[in-house]
Amino acid sequence: MSNQRLQLTEEQRALIGTVQNLARDKNWRTNSIKFLDGTFPAENLRELAKIGVLGMSVPEEYGGSSLPLFDTVLVIEEIAKHCYTTAMGVMSSVGTQTRVISKYAPESLKREILPKVCTGEVNLAIGMTEPHAGTDVPNYKTNTVIKENCAVVNGVKTLISKVDDAEWFVVFTRINGAPGRDGIGCVLVNRNTPGFEVTARYHTMGGEFLGEIQFNNVEVPLENVILREGAFKKLLSAFNTQRCLNPSVSLGMAEAAFEEAINYVRQRTIRGNPIADFQGIQWKLAEMYRDIEAGRALLYQAALSADPFPNPQQAAVAKMYVNEMAIRVSSEALQVHGGYGFTDDYPISRIYRGVRYGTLGGGAVEALKDLVGKKLVKDFDPVEGFHSMGTF
Template sequence: MDFQLTADQREMVNTVRAVTQEKIKPRSLQYMDGSFPWDSMKDLASIGVLGMAVPEEYGGSGLSVLDTALVLEEVAKGCYVTAMALMGEVGVQVRIISTYAPEAIKQRILPGVCTGENMLAVCMTEPHAGTDVANYRTNTDIVGDKLVLNGTKTLISRVDEAQMFVVFTRINKQPGREGIGCVLIERDTPGFQCTARYHTMGGENLAEITFENCELPLENLVIREDGFRRLLTAFNTQRCLNPSVSLGLAEGAFEEAVKYCRDRTAFKRPIGEFQGMRWKLAEMYRDIEIGRSILYRACATANPFPDPYQAALAKMYCNEMAIRVTSEAIQVHGGYGFTDEYPVSRFYRGARYGTLGGGTTETLKELVGKKIMADFPHDGFLGMGSF
């Protein structure tokens, strides 16, 4: 087993780290008002990051899930809002298009994703159905050579910035899981309307979209058959990328805590010389390293999408770990940690999102628990513990 990054991966991480620390992190406070991090996205586009999930034949670099997670981890150390904006360009919506969409759509959309000209959003959650995908009410009817989309999606990122939206929908009102498919809609389509907006504690804006008799060309039907399984399979990538942001937030907060422990003095010596502070740092570092191991292992299973149970474990652990570590970083800073002037408070607010998006912790625990009851071997752990 080799747990070392390759030379190419190290070069990539170092490049992203330099851009993040020099350009993106200094802007992080200004994005807390909900403004989109356009300048930061341009910086990332300039080093080829936006095309990571796009195959080479469409102008991207076609990097692995692990490579993508490494980049998101670095960006999250500097700015949560930028990391979330980037995840939208390298996450589930782009991978769904590059894996399942008709060739005409791939050629029309994917090259522009690499340059930042085409920005995609994914529409999954509905006001009454988040995890309960099988009870979607949004529906697309196939009427001759066109599609007619109706319904409502909520808690959608980048509604004001995206040009195209990947919408999971029922097809021809077919009930249950078997009826789930996926269509692509452009924002200027008649009947497309933003009906509500929400500002999050992490700084980004979310919104609600209503589709009223939106007519689309038939080629915009991305997935018709076996859509539910394909949706969940593709979403396992998101369950690795979401925790990579959590991991980066925890690392960023930890780095700030170490710096503060070295610089802040009390009773005529650095506070890092007190056992209570050292123990906090030791526990934070331990939790981060555990999370890194679980996450990288899950990412390495991708072919092209990660193992669902490894991804679930990574998300469960890293999401909750980030909340603990960022909270402890605030405690290390004392009252200053509660202010906007110190970045640890922003790391904490961003970390709180992780357990909510991409499948709640409770849902994933149930998924893994069922797997254990069904398949855990009677003679116990084998090899590295997978089953």
């Protein structure tokens, strides 16, 4: 996909080009097969750390580059074109968890953690989902009690990425049992703290593991309670970043599926003719290209709205569309491969597995449709209607 018409800056082009060259030189798309067993792409992340990718969300005073969200989306998109597992690994370094620490943690924790995020020495994870509640935040049960000299965390978080590789966990938790959304705050927990236990691991379609954590009277310093009750709106604003980064993975994988499809149909012949010459195949390619470009426009618009976090409705719409678009595109790309597409020897099989995660993580698509639909009904002006260029 050409980015020339997007009028990117020279710096943006250089960064994307550096990532692209690294991924191609190391043949990430083909080599990604080795991550299907859950192996963490540590070597790929070390290479990305060397060129500054892991520090994109970290302020300059802590060793990062503090790039705009749009730049981060561009980079994640490019990485995802070559390796889903690596893109997901990078997300943990540049996503909500890093931005929450950068924005809200005390200075001592910022200086302890953020420089090591940039170098890849420290991995971060986020704990939101609970066994009985995903997007149903008001019913989270994990609770942190503030005492005189410490805070004590109890509860369970599940479906956590990088559960075996992260050192620090940004945990959404109820504070002092306060009810509802207003009772939610945020605590930073080190995996070596007594009472922290990984109690389950789930191997996913995409290859990586998601895990479950039990917090049994986990004592943390008071400074680790980086947001107390009443901070849910701040947390949600930060989490909206994930609603741009998650679809950037989907967009990159849709592009990869499209590329694999074109390469295949140009080489595959029937009765001596490449199947790329068939109208039915060309229509599929045209529709795939159309859908990718529409998704790109929505996602880039949402990412450009960030100041520092993106507009919630624009991010939600972008995620809804791009997640579902990527599933359609990768499915069609697999279809044109015929039976070969169903084998692990072809990258399209791995792309199809990974892309399925998008609609589930970062806020389920169904929940986002509900959010957007309610706002449309609430904000609609029967006289003015909706203006062009969006009103969200």
